[in-house]
Amino acid sequence: MPAVSFQEVAKTYTGPRGRFQALSGVSFDIEQGEFFGLLGPNGAGKTTLISILAGLTRASAGRVTVMGHDVREDYAAARKALGIVPQELVFDPFFSVRETLRIQSGYFGVRNNDAWIDELLENLGLADKAQANMRQLSGGMKRRVLVAQALVHRPPVIVLDEPTAGVDVELRQTLWAFIARLNRAGHTVLLTTHYLEEAEALCHRIGMLKQGRLVALDRTAELLRGMASTMLRFKTDHALPAALEPQARVTGRIVQLKAHDATEVEQLLAALRSAQVPIEDLEIGRADLEDVFLEIMQGGALAEASA
Ligand SMILES: Nc1ncnc2c1ncn2[C@@H]1O[C@H](COP(=O)(O)OP(=O)(O)OP(=O)(O)O)[C@@H](O)[C@H]1O
Numbered sequence: 333m334p335a336v337s338f339q340e341v342a343k344t345y346t347g348p349r350g351r352f353q354a355l356s357g358v359s360f361d362i363e364q365g366e367f368f369g370l371l372g373p374n375g376a377g378k379t380t381l382i383s384i385l386a387g388l389t390r391a392s393a394g395r396v397t398v399m400g401h402d403v404r405e406d407y408a409a410a411r412k413a414l415g416i417v418p419q420e421l422v423f424d425p426f427f428s429v430r431e432t433l434r435i436q437s438g439y440f441g442v443r444n445n446d447a448w449i450d451e452l453l454e455n456l457g458l459a460d461k462a463q464a465n466m467r468q469l470s471g472g473m474k475r476r477v478l479v480a481q482a483l484v485h486r487p488p489v490i491v492l493d494e495p496t497a498g499v500d501v502e503l504r505q506t507l508w509a510f511i512a513r514l515n516r517a518g519h520t521v522l523l524t525t526h527y528l529e530e531a532e533a534l535c536h537r538i539g540m541l542k543q544g545r546l547v548a549l550d551r552t553a554e555l556l557r558g559m560a561s562t563m564l565r566f567k568t569d570h571a572l573p574a575a576l577e578p579q580a581r582v583t584g585r586i587v588q589l590k591a592h593d594a595t596e597v598e599q600l601l602a603a604l605r606s607a608q609v610p611i612e613d614l615e616i617g618r619a620d621l622e623d624v625f626l627e628i629m630q631g632g633a634l635a636e637a638s639a
């Protein structure tokens with residue numbers, strides 16, 4: 333039995349300005365114990381898919397199960413198997429951190445949960461804020477409480493929708509160490525993030541959504557292998573030769589160019605030299621998940637091959 337199964341899931345939102353198809357025919361399974369990454373640009377449908385999984389939004393078509401429980405027909409059992417860290421910060425400002433976690437435990441019928449609550453607070457760097465009211469916390473701290481809240485009932489499946497947005501480096505590392513530990517202990521993890529280096533480091537397998545469709549689904553290592561293996565990176569203040577423009581990824585002064593092998597590296601450098609483009613800090617490195625992501629989202633050859 334997979335931990336999560338999406339079968340031909342579609343979602344159409346109907347609003348004052350007509351209908352909008354947010355998801356079309358999305359099908360994939362997440363196996364028990366997997367650390368799965370769901371990636372896609374803003375508006376691709378990630379949160380919509382998670383809302384359907386959580387039973388907060390109804391799919392227009394298709395079927396979703398969590399640990400074998402249908403999210404509609406068997407809502408309570410499906411919901412209990414899930415711990416969801418939502419993308420939006422929502423909470424009651426009048427309760428303290430500890431009260432918030434006790435109330436959430438009660439909601440799932442878990443009694444005498446203080447030992448686990450203390451462990452969560454400790455692991456998420458919230459031990460000294462246990463008595464603070466939610467409204468007294470900073471944004472990053474509120475997000476930590478959301479993570480603790482999702483985990484109070486020790487759910488087998490943990491869903492994190494952009495858990496590290498606005499979170500400082502130190503907490504990110506503590507959070508990932510903690511989530512990785514839970515994953516090693518057998519919890520299934522579904523993560524969405526725009527930090528692709530996090531996804532590359534953590535996820536066994538990755539699915540990519542583009543305009544509501546699943547356009548890639550593979551093991552992280554396979555996605556990286558499928559990519560042109562070498563990237564040329566350098567800095568320049570000059571415009572690139574027109575011939576190189578279409579294949580360049582430019583971020584401020586940093587330019588990245590794809591090369592399949594050493595001959596192509598030489599050709600690229602020769603093209604830059606003959607166009608008299610001065611370059612600094614030249615590096616030759618391997619393609620990373622961000623390169624794969626951009627290639628797939630721009631509808632490159634890889635997207636067709638793996639869709
Ligand atoms: N309640 C709603 N009514 C109408 N349209 C909606 C609603 N919720 C989401 N959408 C639309 O559905 C599409 C997918 O949104 P969704 O929030 O799932 O994207 P996302 O992949 O989570 O993006 P992000 O990376 O920005 O979080 C967007 O175009 C969004 O405007």
Ligand SMILES: [Mg+2]
Nearest residue numbers: 378379380419
């Ligand atoms: Mg979202």
